[in-house]
Amino acid sequence: MTITDDRTDTTAPELEIGKARRRKEDQRLITGRTRWTDNIQLPGMLHLAMVRSPFAHATITAINTAEAKAAPGVIDVVTGEDIKDVQGVNANAWPITADQVTPTHLPVAVERVACAGEIVAVVVARSAAAARDAAELVDVDYDELPAVLDLKEAAADTVLAHPDLGTNKSAFWKLDSAEAGTGGDVDAAIAKAREDGVVIEREFRQQRLIPAFMEPRSVVVDPTGEQMVVWSATQIPHILRFLIAATMGIPESKVRVIAPDVGGGFGGKLQTTPEEFATIAVARRLGKPCKYTETRSESLLSGHHGRDQWQKLTLSAEKDGTVTGLKVELLADMGAYIAIVGGGVPVLGAWMFNSIYKFPAYQFNCQTVLTNKTWVDAYRGAGRPEATFGIERMMDELAAELGRDPLEVREQNWIRHEEFPFTTVAGMTYDSGNYEAATAKAKELFGYDELRAEQKRRRESNDPVQLGIGVSTFTEMCGLAPSRILGQLNYGAGGWEHASIRMLATGKVEVVTGVSPHGQGHETAWSQIVADRLGVPFEDVEVLHGDTQTSPRGLDTYGSRSLVVGAEAVVRAADRVIDKAKVFAAHLLEASEDDLEFKAGRFGVKGTDKGIGIAEIALATFAAHNLPDGAEPSIDADATFDPDNFSFPHGTHLCAMEVDTETGATTMRKYVCVDDIGTIINPLIVEGQVHGGLVQGIAQALWEGAEYDEQGTLVTGSFVDYTLPTAADTISFVTDHTTSPSTTNTLGTKGVGEAGTIASTPAVVNAIVDAVRPLGVDDIVMPCTPERVWKAIQAGHPVSHEGERDAAPHFDEATPNQDPGAGSPSTTTEGSDQ
């Protein structure tokens, strides 16, 4: 065994953290060597198809399965009645109040359906095609009941989504800074501002969205072994295992859940689904492996939806622009059931409406409401995009009211960098940040002053294509979450994370993580972290996840928690490996532990060239021939990390939109964002997260919306109507960073997974409104389609523009159908006709 350190004089190896490592995950994915749940084939496996309710609200009066049962290839047709005692329940894990009204959510409906798409029977056949064919033959009789579809109507309780509950109001949740002792009385602040200040009152709509991950959900259940194995396209294998055990009466030790390759989630797979429970119940009933894979149409209809709020906001300020108070009143549509964290999602906004600002008084009120639509739960950002949209729209409205630059008004109110750590009016303590730095960099990259000058020129020349500049200076709380706080909020689980490190005899390292990636690149990032920590090659680290057999403890991936909570557990496990190895190193080097220092994967004896590498210690531990007396022959280690605080990334996003005032068409000209996400492990992965997040947020602003007709039928039920952006709809972005390391974890990291989505929606809408504000427009409902923009312009009462005109001449009836390019030859219209 070599104990001479021949590397003492070499300079420290290049650090992995901060390197744009290409991802380990890619090789399989770019060659089609994938393990999506739907790829799994087991001997004797049967296929399921779901019979779903076409009605939004109805009593099931009869189900005739005879014809379907007789169809070729059909093994069985199972109704809710058949499995009512064994199918478990779709649980709500976060009752936000003790008296929350929570309808029971059965996987397969037994007596009544409360939204279109609810499962009423399951067809089991030898092939998926046979099962689908036979599903058409199941004859279900319904008695239609009145359905409540509109959120505001539902809040009035005239028609009930669940008649037996007596109300549609699920829960009311409030945070008041005066009551909490974190600030003043908001009503007093508003009253004062009505006297001698400025009051901005707006109502905004957060439309209903669909997460629309690209891999449709799929579940395979093999009940044939002692431990039932469930493969599922889920973000939350550990939580799923727990809830299977807790609601189906199956001992947790008899359940193994595997999330194999999972094709995106964005919160949409943060759920335990009726389809999972139904498949388990049927597989156990038949004693055969069963598979169910949804179609895209089923996915859009019956995977949970996101957002869906009305936001009534009142902001008070002094005439000089200093905000004195913010009052928030939310109505949040839960859909037909309170999903796993459904009620909690809008409540997450409670700590975020005050955002980066020093508001002296604040009140947040949230009423959750039941309707006869698909249930609503987490979608990328969950509660924080809604809040950020609300406040960032309001700050723009305030600036417009005061006739000032929106960045200047923000700066006047935001927390200055020297004021961190800062406890907000909502009672959160932000550990670090520098809004000035991010904003300065963003302005420069954007060419803010030049674009403002161009905007002015175009306004003055009455260019039919107007330029708008949208600002969003956001922060968010992520890294869910300190268990103690979750307990105070009545959340059904903790927020810790677990990791194990196994030092293999050959010097390779296995890292087991409790988080469960579905595109984020954990295998690469965790390898970089462990490579630095243990001083082993990046290539020698294998990251294992997503299988409760290899990774028995974990709380999975959502809320931008993987890096700040999950990787911190990995860091702590690595540090324990080093502590254990140090004892053996001292023994093998015949030195005192105090004389050893660990650097670049090697324990060296200070002041000598003696040393031993961690891989050699791993081998010596495996052999166990020469270890200290009584020592346990292992340097493997585990760690469970429970964070003390949330993580608070922030950033400044600037968006330039061109709006054709004659057609309402909008074109994104430029988008710049400078995010502060603390220490960056892998810049490539970070950029990818930001780009993808931006487009999801931009899509909310411009294109997406789940729409129902008066019967409660989802009319955006396929990718023809639910319009995800394509490559041709989007542009390339300018992204950059400033860094103020987080002080709440070892590496100084902050979450990034949701940042882009949270920040971008208000930036885009602010830009569009900014473009047409001189035409009398101060809001446009999302998605801001050309039709809505055009209508807003038509409805607007054009305001006088610097005293020069009362109306934009291109609305002059004498000159209809003006050519957008005409009349403004000297003004650039670059990008306006793309």
Added chain:
Amino acid sequence: MSRITVIVDGVSYTDEVEPRTLLVHYLRETVGKTGTVVGCDTSNCGACTVHLDGTSVKSCNVLAVQADGHEVTTIEGLAQNGELHPVQKAFHECHALQCGYCTPGMIMQACDVLKNNPDPSEQEIREGLEGNLCRCTGYHNIVKAVQQAAGELSSQAVSS
């Protein structure tokens, strides 16, 4: 049932299929080419894109019987002799994938775009990929990857 013979990734297969079987289901379930995936039921997403006689098609939009006597290349047959195709390489280099679900279709479509237009502008790339949805990447890095692959392919063409 109809009997079809299809060359898939260089291997000839003869199978009995129901006339209504879609090519994507034939590839996945009969031939075992699970690298090609299904993302929708309305031919909007492009996740199922393969090459039929060298031209990209959405394999959920083609019947298996229509492929009878033809040659299909899937993502699994794109790398030659263990060498990744330049588009595959560029997707890896440019971090043009996250979950990877859209990736097989996206790569197959990108190959087709470059075959028809070896030196596309950004806008031409964006329009060429319009039929392929990605929910993860925001397309930014996919566009970059196609640009990089275009450069690589044209320098290969020059040197060969």
